[in-house]
Amino acid sequence: MDHDPFRWGRPNDATYGGYNTKIAHANPQAGNAAMPTMNTQQPIVTGTSVIAMKFKDGIVIAADNLGSYGALARFDDVERLFPVGENTVVGISGDISDLQYISRLLEDLEIDNNYDYDGHSLRAPHIHEYLQKVFYARRSKMDPLWNSTIVGGFDDEGKPFLKYVDLLGVKYSAPTLATGFGAYLASPILRKVIFEEKDVEKVDEETARNAIKECMKVLYYRDARSLDKYSMITITKEKGVVFEKNLRSENQSWRFAKDIKGYGTQKV
Amino acid sequence: MTTVSSGYQSETTSTPIEHRFNPYSDSGGTILGIAGEDFAVLAGDTRHTVGYSINSRYEPKVFSAGDNILISANGFSADGDSLIARFKNQLKWYHFNNNKKLTIRSAARFIQHLLYGKRFFPYYVHTIIAGLDEEGKGAVYSFDPVGSYEREQCRAGGAAASLIMPFLDNQVNFKNQYEPDSNGTVKRELKYLKLDEVIELVRDAFSSATERHIHVGDGLEILIVTKDGVRTEYFDLKKD
Numbered sequence: 001m002d003h004d005p006f007r008w009g010r011p012n013d014a015t016y017g018g019y020n021t022k023i024a025h026a027n028p029q030a031g032n033a034a035m036p037t038m039n040t041q042q043p044i045v046t047g048t049s050v051i052a053m054k055f056k057d058g059i060v061i062a063a064d065n066l067g068s069y070g071a072l073a074r075f076d077d078v079e080r081l082f083p084v085g086e087n088t089v090v091g092i093s094g095d096i097s098d099l100q101y102i103s104r105l106l107e108d109l110e111i112d113n114n115y116d117y118d119g120h121s122l123r124a125p126h127i128h129e130y131l132q133k134v135f136y137a138r139r140s141k142m143d144p145l146w147n148s149t150i151v152g153g154f155d156d157e158g159k160p161f162l163k164y165v166d167l168l169g170v171k172y173s174a175p176t177l178a179t180g181f182g183a184y185l186a187s188p189i190l191r192k193v194i195f196e197e198k199d200v201e202k203v204d205e206e207t208a209r210n211a212i213k214e215c216m217k218v219l220y221y222r223d224a225r226s227l228d229k230y231s232m233i234t235i236t237k238e239k240g241v242v243f244e245k246n247l248r249s250e251n252q253s254w255r256f257a258k259d260i261k262g263y264g265t266q267k268v
Numbered sequence: 269m270t271t272v273s274s275g276y277q278s279e280t281t282s283t284p285i286e287h288r289f290n291p292y293s294d295s296g297g298t299i300l301g302i303a304g305e306d307f308a309v310l311a312g313d314t315r316h317t318v319g320y321s322i323n324s325r326y327e328p329k330v331f332s333a334g335d336n337i338l339i340s341a342n343g344f345s346a347d348g349d350s351l352i353a354r355f356k357n358q359l360k361w362y363h364f365n366n367n368k369k370l371t372i373r374s375a376a377r378f379i380q381h382l383l384y385g386k387r388f389f390p391y392y393v394h395t396i397i398a399g400l401d402e403e404g405k406g407a408v409y410s411f412d413p414v415g416s417y418e419r420e421q422c423r424a425g426g427a428a429a430s431l432i433m434p435f436l437d438n439q440v441n442f443k444n445q446y447e448p449d450s451n452g453t454v455k456r457e458l459k460y461l462k463l464d465e466v467i468e469l470v471r472d473a474f475s476s477a478t479e480r481h482i483h484v485g486d487g488l489e490i491l492i493v494t495k496d497g498v499r500t501e502y503f504d505l506k507k508d
Contacts, residue, residue, distance in 0.1 A: 041289050136346055136350060139291050139346070140291070140389070142291060144289060144291075164323070168291065168293055168344075168346050169346035169349075169350070170293060170295065170318070170344075170345055170346045171345075171349065172316045172327045173324060173327065174323065174327075183321050183323075187321075196325060
């Protein structure tokens with residue numbers, strides 16, 4: 001007996017011959033065992049780290065403008081920070097085509113929400129929850145959106161909000177956050193400024209912005225898929241969303257480079 | 269989504285499945301539930317990790333679901349969050365439909381169905397719920413990822429479960445403990461522990477697990493359920 005329930009009650013190939021997939025343009029891959037059905041299984045054009053931190057009146061987030069094609073620096077003007085609603089920002093790293101799809105989802109979400117004048121505006125926790133549900137649903141279909149994202153803004157009580165979500169639907173919040181390489185290079189620096197939630201009160205806007213700028217510089221030093229051109233968004237109650245584009249990592253010092261030995265052609 | 273294979277066919281000519289994307293990861297952390305005579309506790313550390321990275325030092329994973337039910341699902345946190353969200357949501361519907369409290373016994377059976385419903389794409393979590401049974405006695409139920417469950421006096425789950433569980437066997441169920449002078453012939457009699465004894469036990473278990481396991485640490489959150497409701501206690505753990 002044939003134990004495959006999917007074949008029960010179907011015309012037998014031995015009697016009728018195989019199904020002609022050319023009829024009515026049926027899925028051409030169905031009869032072709034060599035070609036698997038494919039979803040996104042790896043990122044193609046990618047954006048590197050997004051880094052962010054809270055301070056006493058809000059949050060600051062930054063991401064560089066590079067779109068890498070493997071090791072090739074392919075696009076140098078990719079915007080990876082997206083303001084959504086009145087005072088929320090989403091920073092996205094990972095696959096750029098999925099990033100563009102997500103930015104469209106967020107746009108639609110905002111438009112849909114603006115149809116009803118109910119005085120309610122989308123805030124960071126709502127946008128984060130929405131994104132988490134999208135990511136988790138896609139990973140559960142084994143067709144992930146290949147990104148790690150950070151959502152920043154204010155929560156329902158008006159306190160600074162910062163939360164991460166990635167391609168698996170994994171989410172967590174912390175006073176400082178970094179995706180990708182930034183988790184190794186930027187997080188230790190940012191955690192020196194803010195170690196735990198209660199330290200947020202002690203840090204002002206300028207200190208936070210300087211810490212983020214310093215981290216962007218360190219990332220450019222050591223992350224080979226990064227750029228010294230980046231965008232930064234600062235959100236406060238007072239000034240709202242302040243979007244700064246085309247920032248440069250200033251005061252670079254490459255003196256340390258001559259001391260790195262063992263990778264090049266030089267004799268140690 | 270098109271179905272690729274039922275998995276029952278005898279030939280191997282089926283469409284190959286790409287094996288690169290892994291839908292699971294390990295979020296670390298550990299949890300622990302202990303039942304007393306008229307109370308139950310469910311505790312968890314607050315560290316969230318992936319690999320060698322600490323993602324957050326305070327990401328709570330033990331929740332009060334309402335109706336004096338504590339719940340935690342430790343392992344792959346996205347699955348854990350999803351499971352708990354579904355449980356809370358269905359609890360709300362249970363109230364609308366039945367207008368009464370959900371017993372811990374029914375909650376346990378329901379969670380078995382939530383877990384087994386995904387038997388062939390499991391929630392990668394060790395689930396523990398705690399509360400009071402119909403007689404007011406402390407109850408702890410623990411589940412495997414696909415829904416097998418059991419009521420127990422105590423259970424540890426997650427990354428450091430194998431470190432904590434033998435300690436609990438000895439200190440809660442008095443395993444391998446004998447009356448002095450009986451020369452190992454008379455077992456020490458079982459008795460319920462008091463709440464403050466249990467909290468000390470939990471704190472010791474977690475500070476020891478923190479010493480020996482890299483995925484455990486930062487903070488300890490203990491949720492305590494009694495007939496008067498749920499309360500939370502927080503203690504720092506080592507952050508290294």
